[in-house]
Amino acid sequence: MKPLPDNKGYFGPYGGRFIPETLINALLELERAYTAFRKSPEMKRELDNLLKNYAGRPTPLYHARRLSSSLGAEIFLKREDLLHTGAHKLNNTLGQILLARFMGKKRIIAETGAGQHGVATATVCALMGLKCLIYMGSLDVKRQAPNVKRMMLLGAEVVPVETGGKTLKDAMNEALRDWVKNIRSTHYLIGTAAGPHPFPRIVRDFQTVIGREARAQMKRLLGEDPDFALACVGGGSNAIGLFHAYAGRSRTRLIGVEAGGRSHRPGDHSASISLGRPGILHGTRSYLLQDDEGQVLPVHSVSAGLDYPGVGPEHSYLKDEGLAEYVTCSDREALEACLALARHEGIVPALESSHALGYVMAKRARFKNQKVLINLSGRGDKDLGIILEETEI
Amino acid sequence: MKGYNGLYLMGNYPGAELFVETALYGLKHFDFLEIGIPFTDPVADGPVIERAAHELIEKGFRMDDLLRSVRRIRDGAPAGKKLLFMTYANIVHSRGAAPFASLCRKAGVSGVILPDVPFEESAPFRRAFRPEGVDLISFITPENTEEQIRKIATAASGFLYCISIRGITGNALSLDAQTQKKIALARSHSRVPVVLGFGIRDRATAATALKHADGFIMGTAVIEALNRKKLPGVRSLLRSLEETA
Numbered sequence: 001m002k003p004l005p006d007n008k009g010y011f012g013p014y015g016g017r018f019i020p021e022t023l024i025n026a027l028l029e030l031e032r033a034y035t036a037f038r039k040s041p042e043m044k045r046e047l048d049n050l051l052k053n054y055a056g057r058p059t060p061l062y063h064a065r066r067l068s069s070s071l072g073a074e075i076f077l078k079r080e081d082l083l084h085t086g087a088h089k090l091n092n093t094l095g096q097i098l099l100a101r102f103m104g105k106k107r108i109i110a111e112t113g114a115g116q117h118g119v120a121t122a123t124v125c126a127l128m129g130l131k132c133l134i135y136m137g138s139l140d141v142k143r144q145a146p147n148v149k150r151m152m153l154l155g156a157e158v159v160p161v162e163t164g165g166k167t168l169k170d171a172m173n174e175a176l177r178d179w180v181k182n183i184r185s186t187h188y189l190i191g192t193a194a195g196p197h198p199f200p201r202i203v204r205d206f207q208t209v210i211g212r213e214a215r216a217q218m219k220r221l222l223g224e225d226p227d228f229a230l231a232c233v234g235g236g237s238n239a240i241g242l243f244h245a246y247a248g249r250s251r252t253r254l255i256g257v258e259a260g261g262r263s264h265r266p267g268d269h270s271a272s273i274s275l276g277r278p279g280i281l282h283g284t285r286s287y288l289l290q291d292d293e294g295q296v297l298p299v300h301s302v303s304a305g306l307d308y309p310g311v312g313p314e315h316s317y318l319k320d321e322g323l324a325e326y327v328t329c330s331d332r333e334a335l336e337a338c339l340a341l342a343r344h345e346g347i348v349p350a351l352e353s354s355h356a357l358g359y360v361m362a363k364r365a366r367f368k369n370q371k372v373l374i375n376l377s378g379r380g381d382k383d384l385g386i387i388l389e390e391t392e393i
Numbered sequence: 394m395k396g397y398n399g400l401y402l403m404g405n406y407p408g409a410e411l412f413v414e415t416a417l418y419g420l421k422h423f424d425f426l427e428i429g430i431p432f433t434d435p436v437a438d439g440p441v442i443e444r445a446a447h448e449l450i451e452k453g454f455r456m457d458d459l460l461r462s463v464r465r466i467r468d469g470a471p472a473g474k475k476l477l478f479m480t481y482a483n484i485v486h487s488r489g490a491a492p493f494a495s496l497c498r499k500a501g502v503s504g505v506i507l508p509d510v511p512f513e514e515s516a517p518f519r520r521a522f523r524p525e526g527v528d529l530i531s532f533i534t535p536e537n538t539e540e541q542i543r544k545i546a547t548a549a550s551g552f553l554y555c556i557s558i559r560g561i562t563g564n565a566l567s568l569d570a571q572t573q574k575k576i577a578l579a580r581s582h583s584r585v586p587v588v589l590g591f592g593i594r595d596r597a598t599a600a601t602a603l604k605h606a607d608g609f610i611m612g613t614a615v616i617e618a619l620n621r622k623k624l625p626g627v628r629s630l631l632r633s634l635e636e637t638a
């Protein structure tokens with residue numbers, strides 16, 4: 001297989017750079033810097049060192065025995081929830097902050113939904129002494145309040161965004177506008193494997209550590225690859241990080257789980273691949289939830305991190321090529337999975353990650369006696385308020 | 394007015410009647426009309442235009458309604474005045490670039506402005522538009538290199554949209570020496586007018602634009618005038634510009 005994306009940033013028909021002309025040279029500069037960065041042994045050493053001693057890699061692979069026996073399947077969890085700051089997001093922010101410093105950028109901006117990427121960005125900015133500004137939809141500011149406080153504690157400025165649905169998409173609009181205005185001084189530290197080229201590729205590369213470790217750990221444990229590997233898909237960074245170790249290289253069936261929300265009616269979910277069609281948003285051509293005239297549809301998910309109408313372009317490619325399958329898990333199923341993992345294993349997962357487990361629980365016949373690897377992308381501390389509100393505890 | 398100048402209005406904003414009336418009035422002063430098709434996520438626009446777009450979409454904006462207004466403008470406007478659409482890539486992509494171009498031709502719209510399609514991504518759109526005689530308008534910005542400007546300006550059709558600032562619609566105009574040089578370079582390579590947009594809001598900024606470019610585009614200030622005082626607001630804004638030239 002040819003390595004993708006191609007030199008224009010395309011994964012087959014998906015990807016590209018659909019952004020204002022003002023940003024083109026910043027993206028070309030980023031691409032050049034990233035090429036140099038990847039070739040630099042010092043940068044690699046510094047990143048490896050941070051991943052190990054600062055972030056806590058490798059993260060464990062855990063065989064969830066009690067949950068397995070209750071489901072009749074062998075469930076293995078890749079414990080990204082144990083990474084510093086509580087989610088896989090730090091893999092990417094550590095990489096990109098070194099890249100930003102390498103480029104001499106002094107100011108970092110980012111968008112966030114669940115606040116995990118915001119926290120991970122604020123964290124690395126504190127670590128490097130860089131100025132940090134986080135755009136966050138005002139609805140998310142309310143429902144992920146603990147993370148807002150954490151970002152402020154870490155010295156970041158959080159800007160609530162009041163437009164549109166007041167969630168992740170709107171935060172990304174504002175971040176892009178900021179970038180156009182402050183292009184010279186600022187690095188836009190995108191939090192998922194979406195956006196204009198080269199972001200989908202950069203974020204993927206920094207997240208592939210998940211799949212690399214997990215595949216080796218599974219091999220050590222089982223002597224073989226699992227039958228299935230699952231991850232939740234918002235923009236798609238934790239999923240692509242896991243899938244990349246397997247896609248086209250293994251018999252392991254890859255399943256990306258999107259947010260099925262309250263129902264499959266427009267506005268009630270954020271299942272871009274399962275229920276959308278190709279479109280162009282935030283710099284990339286990919287599956288998109290949109291109406292018949294191309295207006296982007298409102299989206300919903302109980303988990304703020306999945307509440308996004310688009311998806312990274314590489315997932316659209318994997319879907320069309322049949323290299324991965326994309327399914328949905330409802331709000332209710334995700335909440336049940338969250339509770340089940342808490343009660344069977346003493347692990348409270350993020351509501352995002354709960355979607356991956358929720359699909360396995362809802363479709364347990366399909367996974368009977370199968371070896372199932374699930375990426376536990378983050379922990380649920382930030383979600384306690386919602387979990388308590390939505391369940392009868 | 395001196396120069397080759399464009400007026401931006403959001404399509405059917407604040408309502409179809411006032412939109413058509415304002416457009417026909419505006420085309421007495423301006424050479425072309427840029428008709429915004431609202432999009433949910435207008436990342437190149439500031440709050441004034443974004444709010445107008447969201448208001449229309451919430452009220453159930455449909456393309457067919459806008460096309461009816463465009464036909465009335467086409468029929469009522471003096472010959473030689475051009476109409477263009479300004480929207481975002483997904484609106485065109487959703488219908489398909491070729492069907493969109495054919496819709497433009499039938500409506501008497503001669504060009505399309507897509508602020509999230511940079512020159513690098515423009516080829517498939519151009520290819521689909523050309524058979525219908527519809528121009529995709531190119532942009533140059535203060536960030537472009539001289540080499541890029543030469544390439545973009547040489548290939549430009551319709552007119553060349555010079556974004557005056559590093560910013561979005563509604564931001565203030567500032568033309569540093571380097572940007573002025575880039576505009577001059579673009580004019581020397583372009584067969585079509587180089588028109589300055591973003592930040593033109595009154596006599597003074599229009600005069601500055603005309604000093605350096607072939608014309609200007611005014612948008613946010615017009616929407617603000619409409620919001621404040623309906624058509625009389627736009628009238629007094631445009632009359633004040635007339636006194637410049």
Ligand SMILES: Cc1ncc(COP(=O)(O)O)c(C=O)c1O
Nearest residue numbers: 116234235236237238305377378
């Ligand atoms: C724990 C966790 N998992 C998953 C996601 C979804 O993002 P992605 O699809 O990029 O992994 C988020 C986003 O905020 C998250 O916080």
